[in-house]
Amino acid sequence: MFSRACEYSIRATILIATHSMVGERVSLKDIARKTDSPLAFTGKVLQQLVKGGIVTSVQGVNGGFEIGQKQMEETRLSQIVAAIDGEQIFRACGLGLQACNAKKPCPLHDKFASIRNDLKTMLEGTSILDLSTGLKDGLTFLQR
Amino acid sequence: MFSRACEYSIRATILIATHSMVGERVSLKDIARKTDSPLAFTGKVLQQLVKGGIVTSVQGVNGGFEIGQKQMEETRLSQIVAAIDGEQIFRACGLGLQACNAKKPCPLHDKFASIRNDLKTMLEGTSILDLSTGLKDGLTFLQR
DNA sequence: TTAAACTCGGATAAATTTGTCCTGTTTAAA
């Protein structure tokens, strides 16, 4: 569904948010450990998120990653996915035709577009905060 | 969403079905041309479908691929996807955790599992025949 | 001033997916 890079970036962002809630920063090292992700690779995708304005990084001692209260309320999961995997997933044809076009539909169009749209709606309706509260309260998990 | 190999295999199967409806076989050459797919690679994935019992191949002059009337009615899109991409897509965690487990859910669990289930239901409820009639009648397309 | 704890970013490597090539085998018809 999502690329590995995208999965890592979502897990990382959620973790960052739970720490930002209590005024802490998280280091890449901790992110990698607590989300069970490869450190250096996760560093790369986090840089993309920083450039995309989704999370903030602070260099130096006591540095790390953080996300503002407002950011975590307003940023949608769809933005993370778009920042890493691109908009493709929201628009692509289920059968791989060059462009999705309801005027000249592929055989799967109606059924596929419906689900793709549900996915889009879900991702656009879910904020980082939504995902982070459950983790903070110990109801959900980032590793298993 | 689906791998390229899977997209090719679905397009190929639908095309094969439209020909089988009128008692014809289709050659790999024609499949590649009419579905805008790389010939040799499509040949590979078709071999997987043959092994999976989804389509039948006939060697020699006037050979090609075909699919029985009953097969196209009974075979579900989910079976093609499973044959090429595996069952992963129906079971995998949206955030990439090792196994999907509602008892120890990832933060996206509820919302993701719902959509993943809709997708599964859709794929299981769609037969090759369903997809092929529209193409045969010129209402849907396999290239653009 | 120095050391330590951090992020940043380029280069490179490994793994996977996608794609091609070439040879062999089967089959029908000439």
Next chain:
DNA sequence: TTTAAACAGGACAAATTTATCCGAGTTTAA
């Protein structure tokens, strides 16, 4: 019996994704 049209399948190549390595820059505190 020969020939040509077709699938089968192994070996290899290209492209993409995933992952690692390492040196450089930044910041705080001792």
